[in-house]
Amino acid sequence: MSINRHFNILDYTLQSLLRRKFKNIGIIIVFTFVIFITGSVLLLSYSFKKEAMLMLKNSPELIIQKTMAGRHELIPVGISSEIMKIPGVSKVEPRYWGYYYDSLIKANYTILASGESLSANNRLLKGRLPGINENNTAAIGRGVSEARFLNTDSSISMQTAGGRPMDFWITGIFEADSELLTSDLIVISRADFMKLFGIPEQMATDLAVTVSNETETVVIAKKILSQFPDTRPILRSEIIRTYDAVFGWRSGLILTLFSGALIAFIILAWDKATGLSAEEKQEIGILKAIGWETSDVLEMKFWEGLVISLTSFLIGIILAYIHIFFFGASIFAPALKGWSVIYPNFKLAPYIDFYQISILMSLTIVPYIASTIIPSWKASITEPDIVMRG
Amino acid sequence: MIRTENVTKYFNRNKPDELVAVRDVSFEINKGDFAVFKGPSGSGKTTLLSLIGCMSRPTSGRVIVGDRDVSRLPERFMTEVRRNTFGFIFQQFNLIRGVTVCDNVMLPLFPTDIKPSELRKRTENTLDNLNMLRRKDFLVQKLSGGEQQRTAIARALINNPDIILADEPTAHLDTHLSEEFLSMMKKLQEQEKTIIIATHDPLVYEKEYVNLVIEMRDGMVRQITRKG
Structure with missing residues (x-):
């Protein structure tokens, strides 16, 4: 199958996103914030662990x-x-x-x-x-x-x-x-x-x-x-294990503090997953009526979900990277750094655990795309006649 | 070209709000006909139009388009028939708000292998034929009622269909725009396209070039009048 079909659908998807720009910008802001917080915690705790490991490498x-x-x-x-x-x-x-x-x-x-x-x-x-x-x-x-x-x-x-x-x-x-x-x-x-x-x-x-x-x-x-x-x-290995546990615990604490944002995101995804607006349903009905297949509608929704979630993910991760490695994790470093009252004002070496990032990606992008596709799938498998009658 | 055989359509079957929209309907429409489904609201005209247009399946009976029974086709093939054979003009125009005239017209051909540049060229030609080219970059909600309808017609014609289906096309138009619409349909009929309109507007079904009137009431065919 030619690439033109996908290109055309993607083109229409981007226009659809621009059509509902305020709603989509709102989603991107919430999504980006969640990724920024989670990504910052992951990047920071991993860099701490890595630094600690390197520091301990020369210890007895x-x-x-x-x-x-x-x-x-x-x-x-x-x-x-x-x-x-x-x-x-x-x-x-x-x-x-x-x-x-x-x-x-x-x-x-x-x-x-x-x-x-x-x-x-x-x-x-x-x-x-x-x-x-x-x-x-x-x-x-x-x-x-x-x-x-x-x-x-x-x-x-x-x-x-x-x-x-x-x-x-x-x-x-x-x-x-x-x-x-x-x-x-x-x-x-x-x-x-x-x-x-x-x-x-x-x-x-x-x-x-x-x-x-x-x-x-x-x-x-x-x-x-x-x-x-x-x-x-x-033993050095015990110290390493302790560091690991401490930073793991502290990361958990931060994530708990920001669980409000996570819950907001889940509600957002749930809201999307449970239904479409009358306008969205009608649009799917029109597309079906004029010759779009169910798979075309789903492809459009897939692109829509992917563009929003990937954009948010990339912005969130880039902001988290800048926050951690350029601004020394100024937002929540006090909770994650040492025990001393004199908090180190240091620049961390940019260590990234791609496994963690890919886990975060699959735990946010995949559910979001699913929450975009599922209600559309429900609407698009219905006869367009019924969808159009409301 | 189009034949229905004892077509019945139920909505909400076996539920308290069960409704028989069309009951035991049989008729035949030939290629090049200018056909009208005439009848009051709730008589089953729109349902019949959607059954012919492969937008829904009959509960019983057969709908034959060309030499193909479309009443039991899998969804994918129904879509194919819908896209390649029919052009739809809806009562509310059903244009997508926030999208330009050009893109609304291109919509039926987006999920095809046609190159974007070719798609645009074809759209501009269609809009030009309907005297709408100057409005191609306008958002559809900024258009007048007549212009919106011409956009809907352009969208119906973009895939060069053999059959045009129109549901109450003059319901929201004044007499002048209604006449304009009908003359466009007449031109299309002259190009050997089959026109099928569901309406209760006498301005439409009393036109001399309407050669087939199928009168509906309570979901049943009351009378079929073929002229000429």
Whole structure:
């Protein structure tokens, strides 16, 4: 069959859409909004997950924390040498990190002691990291810098656990590209860290364990647990799973918040599916009477549904892309981003999960086209004579 | 050319509001006839027109167009016959509002393999013959009653049908426009087309060139008068 027939029907369909432009623009606006919200949530949560995965890629396979009464406790650094004796362990490094509440701006900072594991972040730094033994110096995240109006030639004051003020000269600021990791971060020397939080010598926040053969991580974790029953080994795979669950949960929360829009869309689709206006019925009757087949009418309705839904889908997804990757998800990022009050103002790398997009496409475009075709099919299988009599 | 044999048409069969629109109707219309179904409202004229025009099927009896029994054809073939054989002019014109004259006229040929450029050329020729070319880009709702009817006629002629069916075509026209319409139909008859009009307007059925009058009442044929 020639392409002309389809072209002619498509041509007429486009005119039909223009004829009811206000109604169709209304549908496109609602449809686009739904796609925009859903698409933004999907793009954002997927990019977060992807970023988190990349971030964790360089993290240790195993972290050992000490617990007391089910809570995280400081861990004696001395057990590192015992852990090193376990076959398969290649390195054990103490980590020093904690949170500091700044009452001035009512925000939490993440404080980290400078060490080997931070060297990878050097490329993300404007200025430099404080040296391991360089006291009263700090590198800060952009979020901290902006919240406290600080730059490399200024200092930040914090209060020690004993209530005494402690000043830190700023040696570097983490750049925007690393904001997901570093927005609320302050890196100081190990000695300053111990002093600030009043941590006894030979204690650390946790231990990072590097394993020679990654497949043995679970076995090593079990050995550590049997040797030190008051510890909690955390596998990298568990952290990845937690991230996945957290962002999944947060995405669900956002979608629930916007369920009103989804319901509006469903009502719209239902309204279309349950009936045609008298004018639409009459038009189908006329078309049938002058020689259109049922399949021609259905093709016209198919194009109509496809043009509206595809246009809305593309606009919605493009807007969602711009919203997420150019404007940093300004509408609902606070609900999806981190725990800190200093929300990272970062640009996400544009990761797109085409599987998710195609699922969204099939869950919106297909039902919409069906809701356009079904009532028309009901009208077009009726004798045109009856349709025309009303 | 057209023959009905004991045609009966029920609406809402076996329901409380069952209606017999046409009962046991038989007649014959020849090629080139100018035929009129005459009768008051509710006499079954429009139903008969839609049965002949393959827009509905009889409950019983046969409708034969050419040498083909169309009363039991599958929907697809009925559409084919409708598109290739008939041109319809409806009482309310049934033009599609918001669409230009040109596109309204092209409508019957949209679902065909004709190239858009050829389609447009053919439409413009048809409109030109009806003195409507200057209005081709007008939206139909902006036209006068007479112009709307000429658009409806152009649409009925675009597929070059052998048979023109018109349902109460003069019901909304004044005498002048009615005469104009009838003279157009006369010209078409002279081109060997068969004209069938359902009407209760004496201006139509009293015309000297109307050679067949089928008088209907209560769904039945009362009288068939063939002139000449």
